[in-house]
Amino acid sequence: MTDDPPEEPKRRWRNKITGGSSEARALGERVLKKNIRSESSRRWIERQINDPYVARARAEGWRARSAFKLIELDDKYHLIKRGMRIVDLGAAPGGWLQVAIKRGAGAVVGIDLLEIEPVTGATVFQMDFLDREAPAALLKALGGKPDLVLSDMAANTTGHARTDQIRTGALAEAAATFAIQHTAPGGAFVTKAFQGGLDATLLAELKRTFSSVRHAKPPSSRKGSPEVFLVALGRK
Ligand SMILES: C[S@@+](CC[C@H](N)C(=O)[O-])C[C@H]1O[C@@H](n2cnc3c(N)ncnc32)[C@H](O)[C@@H]1O
Incomplete structure (x- = not known):
């Protein structure tokens, strides 16, 4: 939140x-x-x-309303393709993992500080993504470079909006660094961010690494929330 x-x-x-x-x-x-x-x-x-999305998520069997954000982003940008290797950062409780599998991913690996109930078809780690060992563990479990790196990581809220934005921004930057280093050619990267929240140097690096980088606010992302998603397509 x-x-x-x-x-x-x-x-x-x-x-x-x-x-x-x-x-x-x-x-x-x-x-x-x-x-x-x-x-x-x-x-x-x-x-x-x-919230109608909460009711819909329950009715359709998604673990979290956030599943709709990935569904909407995928409908618009065609991110998930059959057989892809996908990494999901900040995956609990597992809504995005469910969407990735349902839409045909070949290998899906998720990581979260929190425990994730098993999701059939996905490998999950309860681990801090900022831990030095995390990237290697994810790549090993995936069996190769990811075609799609997803991050919906959000820091626990403090009640102070600016502090929360800075902390979640730092997680987005860690995800971007991972995506720049490891995404397979032709691959894509999506991260939760806040408007203007990503470090300018890193944003420039993303623009050099991917053919297109844009911001997106899926309809299910709450209007009053500063949340936006950064979508980077076509890893060079
Ligand atoms: C908005 S939730 C993700 C919801 C998920 N996309 C879904 O559809 O179920 C954000 C998650 O980021 C996780 N998170 C925050 N910091 C993290 C870190 N350093 N390493 C791994 N996960 C982290 C939180 O524990 C939380 O579960």
């Missing part, structure tokens, strides 16, 4: 921490941060209840 902290608690937080001892201020900060979290959790629950 990439919610902005709700305005009201944020204002109260600023007012309350201006006076008192440093211990009292620290306590105030902790209490108010908790309020911010519970307020944004309440909004998240509300959205889940009212």
